[in-house]
Amino acid sequence: MLRFIISRLLQAIPVIFIVITATFFLVRAAPGGPFDAEKVVLPEVKRALEAQYKLDLPLHEQYFAYLSDLAQGELGPSFKYPGRSVNEILFSGLPVTAELGFYALLIALIIGVTAGVFASLKPNTRQDYIPMGLAMIGICMPSFLLGPLLVLVFGIYLEWLPISGWGSIPGDKILPSITLGAAYAAYVARLSRAGMLEILSQDYIRTARAKGLPEWQVVGKHALRGGLIPVVAFLGPAFAGLLAGSFVVETIFQIPGLGRFYVQAAFNRDYTMILGTTVFLSSLIVLFNLISDVAAAWLNPRLRSQLSGGGQ
Amino acid sequence: MKTRQALGGLLRTLFSTVIATSLMACGGGESNVLEGNRTGILHYGNGAEPQGLDPHVVTGVPENHLIRALFEGLAVKNPITLEPEPGVAQRWEFSDQGKVITFYLNPEARWSNGEQVTASDYVWSWNRALHPQTGNLYAYMLYPVKNAEAYAKGEIKDFAAVGVKALTDTTLEVTLNAPTPYFIQLMDHYSTFAVHPETLLKFGKMTDRFTPWTRVGSMVSNGAFVLTDWALNRHIKMAKSPHYWDRDKVSLNGVVFYPTENVVSEERMFRVEQLHYTAVVPLDKIPVYRERPNTPYLQSPYLGTYYYLVNTDRPPVDNVKVRQALSMSVDREKLVRSVLQETAVAAYSITPPDTLGYYPPQVFSYDPDKARALLAEAGYPNGEGWPGLEIIYNTQEAHRKIAVAIQQMWKSELNVDITIANQEWKVYLNSVSQRDFQVARRGWIGDYVDANNFLDLFITDGGNNNTGYSNAIYDDLILQKAPRAQSREERYALFTEAETMLMEEMPIIPIYTYTSKHLIHPSVEGIYPNLMDSLNLKYVKLHPEQTLSGEVN
Amino acid sequence: MTTLQASEPVDLLEHAEQGASLWRDAWQRLRKNKMAVGGGITLLLFILMALLTPWLAPYSYEAQNLDLGASPPSAAHWLGTDVFGRDVLTQVMYGGRVSLAVGFIATAVALLIGVTWGAVAGYVGGRVDAVMMRIVDILYALPFMIFIVLLMVVFGRNVLLLFLAIGAVEWLTMARIMRSQVQSLRQQEFVEAAISLGLSPAAIIRRHVIPNALGPIIVYTTLTIPSVMLLEAFLSFLGLGIQPPESSWGLLINYGVETMEEYPWLLIFPGLALTTTLFSLNFLGDGLRDALDVRGSKD
Numbered sequence A: 001m002l003r004f005i006i007s008r009l010l011q012a013i014p015v016i017f018i019v020i021t022a023t024f025f026l027v028r029a030a031p032g033g034p035f036d037a038e039k040v041v042l043p044e045v046k047r048a049l050e051a052q053y054k055l056d057l058p059l060h061e062q063y064f065a066y067l068s069d070l071a072q073g074e075l076g077p078s079f080k081y082p083g084r085s086v087n088e089i090l091f092s093g094l095p096v097t098a099e100l101g102f103y104a105l106l107i108a109l110i111i112g113v114t115a116g117v118f119a120s121l122k123p124n125t126r127q128d129y130i131p132m133g134l135a136m137i138g139i140c141m142p143s144f145l146l147g148p149l150l151v152l153v154f155g156i157y158l159e160w161l162p163i164s165g166w167g168s169i170p171g172d173k174i175l176p177s178i179t180l181g182a183a184y185a186a187y188v189a190r191l192s193r194a195g196m197l198e199i200l201s202q203d204y205i206r207t208a209r210a211k212g213l214p215e216w217q218v219v220g221k222h223a224l225r226g227g228l229i230p231v232v233a234f235l236g237p238a239f240a241g242l243l244a245g246s247f248v249v250e251t252i253f254q255i256p257g258l259g260r261f262y263v264q265a266a267f268n269r270d271y272t273m274i275l276g277t278t279v280f281l282s283s284l285i286v287l288f289n290l291i292s293d294v295a296a297a298w299l300n301p302r303l304r305s306q307l308s309g310g311g312q
Numbered sequence B: 001m002k003t004r005q006a007l008g009g010l011l012r013t014l015f016s017t018v019i020a021t022s023l024m025a026c027g028g029g030e031s032n033v034l035e036g037n038r039t040g041i042l043h044y045g046n047g048a049e050p051q052g053l054d055p056h057v058v059t060g061v062p063e064n065h066l067i068r069a070l071f072e073g074l075a076v077k078n079p080i081t082l083e084p085e086p087g088v089a090q091r092w093e094f095s096d097q098g099k100v101i102t103f104y105l106n107p108e109a110r111w112s113n114g115e116q117v118t119a120s121d122y123v124w125s126w127n128r129a130l131h132p133q134t135g136n137l138y139a140y141m142l143y144p145v146k147n148a149e150a151y152a153k154g155e156i157k158d159f160a161a162v163g164v165k166a167l168t169d170t171t172l173e174v175t176l177n178a179p180t181p182y183f184i185q186l187m188d189h190y191s192t193f194a195v196h197p198e199t200l201l202k203f204g205k206m207t208d209r210f211t212p213w214t215r216v217g218s219m220v221s222n223g224a225f226v227l228t229d230w231a232l233n234r235h236i237k238m239a240k241s242p243h244y245w246d247r248d249k250v251s252l253n254g255v256v257f258y259p260t261e262n263v264v265s266e267e268r269m270f271r272v273e274q275l276h277y278t279a280v281v282p283l284d285k286i287p288v289y290r291e292r293p294n295t296p297y298l299q300s301p302y303l304g305t306y307y308y309l310v311n312t313d314r315p316p317v318d319n320v321k322v323r324q325a326l327s328m329s330v331d332r333e334k335l336v337r338s339v340l341q342e343t344a345v346a347a348y349s350i351t352p353p354d355t356l357g358y359y360p361p362q363v364f365s366y367d368p369d370k371a372r373a374l375l376a377e378a379g380y381p382n383g384e385g386w387p388g389l390e391i392i393y394n395t396q397e398a399h400r401k402i403a404v405a406i407q408q409m410w411k412s413e414l415n416v417d418i419t420i421a422n423q424e425w426k427v428y429l430n431s432v433s434q435r436d437f438q439v440a441r442r443g444w445i446g447d448y449v450d451a452n453n454f455l456d457l458f459i460t461d462g463g464n465n466n467t468g469y470s471n472a473i474y475d476d477l478i479l480q481k482a483p484r485a486q487s488r489e490e491r492y493a494l495f496t497e498a499e500t501m502l503m504e505e506m507p508i509i510p511i512y513t514y515t516s517k518h519l520i521h522p523s524v525e526g527i528y529p530n531l532m533d534s535l536n537l538k539y540v541k542l543h544p545e546q547t548l549s550g551e552v553n
Numbered sequence C: 001m002t003t004l005q006a007s008e009p010v011d012l013l014e015h016a017e018q019g020a021s022l023w024r025d026a027w028q029r030l031r032k033n034k035m036a037v038g039g040g041i042t043l044l045l046f047i048l049m050a051l052l053t054p055w056l057a058p059y060s061y062e063a064q065n066l067d068l069g070a071s072p073p074s075a076a077h078w079l080g081t082d083v084f085g086r087d088v089l090t091q092v093m094y095g096g097r098v099s100l101a102v103g104f105i106a107t108a109v110a111l112l113i114g115v116t117w118g119a120v121a122g123y124v125g126g127r128v129d130a131v132m133m134r135i136v137d138i139l140y141a142l143p144f145m146i147f148i149v150l151l152m153v154v155f156g157r158n159v160l161l162l163f164l165a166i167g168a169v170e171w172l173t174m175a176r177i178m179r180s181q182v183q184s185l186r187q188q189e190f191v192e193a194a195i196s197l198g199l200s201p202a203a204i205i206r207r208h209v210i211p212n213a214l215g216p217i218i219v220y221t222t223l224t225i226p227s228v229m230l231l232e233a234f235l236s237f238l239g240l241g242i243q244p245p246e247s248s249w250g251l252l253i254n255y256g257v258e259t260m261e262e263y264p265w266l267l268i269f270p271g272l273a274l275t276t277t278l279f280s281l282n283f284l285g286d287g288l289r290d291a292l293d294v295r296g297s298k299d
Helices: A002-029 A043-052 A059-071 A086-121 A126-140 A143-157 A174-200 A203-210 A215-227 A229-245 A247-252 A258-268 A271-299 A301-307 B002-027 B032-039 B061-070 B119-130 B148-152 B197-203 B263-271 B283-291 B320-328 B332-337 B368-377 B397-414 B425-433 B452-458 B472-484 B488-505 C002-017 C019-032 C034-056 C088-124 C126-141 C144-155 C159-186 C189-196 C201-238 C249-258 C265-292
Strands: B041-045 B075-077 B084-086 B089-095 B100-105 B164-168 B171-175 B225-231 B235-240 B254-258 B297-310 B389-394 B418-423 B439-445 B508-519
Touching: A002 A059, A002 A271, A002 C126, A002 C144, A086 A126, A086 A174, A086 A215, A086 A229, A086 A247, A086 A258, A086 A271, A126 A174, A126 C201, A126 C265, A143 A174, A143 A247, A143 B263, A143 C249, A174 A215, A174 A229, A174 A247, A174 C201, A174 C265, A203 A215, A229 A258, A229 A271, A229 C159, A247 A258, A258 A271, A258 B425, A258 C144, A271 C126, B032 B041, B032 B254, B041 B263, B061 B225, B061 B235, B061 B254, B084 B089, B119 B148, B119 B164, B119 B171, B119 B197, B225 B254, B283 B297, B320 B368, B320 B397, B320 B508, B332 B397, B332 B508, B368 B397, B389 B397, B389 B425, B397 B418, B397 B439, B418 B425, B425 B439, B425 C144, B439 B508, B452 B472, B452 B488, B472 B488, C019 C034, C019 C265, C034 C088, C034 C265, C088 C126, C088 C159, C088 C201, C088 C249, C088 C265, C126 C159, C144 C159, C159 C201, C189 C201, C201 C249, C201 C265, C249 C265
Parallel strands: B041 B254, B389 B418, B389 B439
Antiparallel strands: B075 B084, B089 B100, B100 B171, B164 B171, B225 B235, B235 B254, B297 B439, B297 B508
16 A cells, blocks of 8 residues: 555656646746736836846747746745745635635535435435435536625625624635535536435345345445445545635635635736746545545555555 | 644634624624724725835836825826826926927935935936836836937947936936927826835846845835735735925825725725725716715726727628728727717727817718628628627636627627637737737726827837728827827827728727726825726815715715 | 456356346346436436427527516526516527537547546556646646637637537646546556556556446546536637537626526526536436446345
């Protein structure tokens, strides 16, 4: 198992390196630069700006300069927010987005796994349709629809919950977490239902049932472990996706998170910011994909024995 | 085990928040507005997160509001009339036929660290604002000053040659290239503000853009408020400055600025009394607010024009008759009435009406019959043989609505095929500057109240011309004749002549004049409608007895 | 356990020869599932409506009546009109054409690439698997927005490009899910038996692995379609893909949300159309999954 993890971590190095390199050149190839504005920038001013950000150097020199800064953990100054470094902006937004993503995923797991497991026990009955139908609401209602709806009902008409902000008014974390989590709840519900059905039809479950084990033990001890493999495989990319994809929710609820910076950096052609967020997110994606692969392997006894070199 | 504990803790937090919130809802927690009215704090919706607070580095409307609360210029604008009034300078004198201005600084003017604001601070700051290495996007604001442009372009190395001198601590002499009627107005623009030299030098070179001198605890400013807190994408807090020379007139104890880039969310924040003031109002909410008694909605004409750029080198719009036909078949009044919900004024020229007493000429009107005739003369009778035309705009709901409505007007009046395409912001800017378009949406907001700021857009090869329009007579009127005019009447007559030419050749299709739109809580006094949407927080007062519902508290 | 091992090769042969009867059995089972049948019929109706829209739509989709503006449902306009005075029913019908086409085509692209990629990686394993999955990681991490802007600049605006761009993004998760399925199937006795019988890897993947992984694939496909439709709305909103006055359900909802208090019908009707479609799709997907579940049916 340890060897597997180490080899995957080693593989991550070229992955991240390719991502950085590709992003660096892709970003420069995109039309429009960081200093383009509605009112034209005088040529003398533009030259001065380019000199301040070293954009006047040949592209390959900029690239190597960036790599050497990166090796020292420096992501450079932001183009859009002069006076702030990319490091600083990332670390101001990260805790917020991570917290939001964590609550959202928790909500998704609680709703999704419960609905999916219940549904799988009696497929094609009311016990299947009702929880699944409820879990589906999240995916049939995109967050740009669900968010404003929740705000309108719970924030404006009922006046139960704050409608914007993060951590400044008690309770302002509830609506954004639900909004972001709802979309993922449906995924989790569907994947766990399908995974459970798959497992419940397996021979070893039938054997367990035939042995007369109580149903909760069959489900809880034997089926859940295998039935949730697809969910676990999904969780890794989902969490990384949550970080990048929280943009819509962060905008609706005016949350000072990373998602907004990630998307706006691309719109602003804030070169250092795009690279910084990408480096950061790609490391996270690699890490979470690895964690979910390890977890899936651990849940799957056959794979586990293979990974730990046939022991057990 | 650890995860289980963490989970338990998390669940407890979740539940306790839910409980706390429901308790709060029952108890009726105090809104920002109520609390602010009690403590003298204004809660201000400021549009977007500002790029920064350095007056010589940043540009933009949200930045403008923040910087003008923190700093004060030599002269400020009267919030009602927009006429210049004393700021850091108590008074100023013109000499040498208006080419030399002497500013007499208020000896009581103080930096927020208690030091006096001196004339040499201005010389240092203008050096920074103009220095070729600073990269100040608004350096051109100071170009009326003698040799300023040459210095900014690096043609002159010695700043002593630039027409600004500190005669004493409180006397600043500015020498201009030519009499510039609007120069005093520019003293209220942040690019001409003074910064505190010692503070900047503590963090780096004069021309550095990146230093943290604008951070809480480091920043030294000279305005009515001082910076007390800046949480990225959350809020910026300011408190009344104890050193400001006119502090007795400042009523607010502080201001909290919120980045509110989502206009729909901003309106909701206003509705639940999280904000006293909104940067904008969503279009579709306006009729509802208008009907309310004692409405919080405030709309006033704004110094800006919304228009379509026409690329005069691309067929079919290289033909002036086609351009005229297109312009004449836009029913602006109907557009304003329906799509724009009466939040704009139909425009038939580039300069907004009543720009310091100047009214633009109207050389054409909505006339679909004449438009069809012109199109036939241009070789496309009833749209036959029309090669197609594309409108581009940058992705935004308001621009989409205008484009969709105009597309249909042109189709139904002229029977021509029109496509529209939205582009991401930077792609759009690139298309416009490379002139890779036929028709493109554009807006221009005046930097100062003068027709010159609109008309000099269209001089040959002007950076913001983008149409390919070039006319030597027009250039001569704007660049040579108008600046030398002896009187306001003569100057305006020359502008009228130039603008008439422009609208006959139609390199742009004017659509409407902007308005500024805000929701303002009834407890707020001292925000007046004006052409520049200019607000001086120094004059703002809060009256807690006024409530949103109109009932007395 | 001994009985199981003995029965697998027989089962395997049945698999190989019973292709036709497998589908027939599945169809029989599907017909009994009321929710799935209901979902299927609803979906068919929507597709039919989309195909026949040019003949069925009561108005031209671009005809405006600015003086009328946004008006609630009436006899002349069953679902009301939008701010331009355009008929909402017509907008929803034309929007459905775009949304359904994007939903099905882009998902098919994603399905094709993702399933193949994941199946090969999972089946072959080892170094090939590592390289293939690291490519997936790289594509996950590239900044999507910049990628889209570049595509737009290089290829110009094009609806086909939209399908491609969406498909190119959506296949990644599909590949990961497929791979993990194949990996666990690869260990199953009947696959090992097939290998020992000397079947070629391609045949094994086609005949045994993919049919057995169909359940999760169908489920994930039904999940991909909604996210594809919403991605289309987002991209169109940014300027890639369809351009006004053309529209899609996602775009209509996007516009409708902003005015949901003033003109709720602009949100409700496109929202209903999208939600109904997605619900139908999911119930059909579930039904299909259950119907095709070979082993489950033995109970």
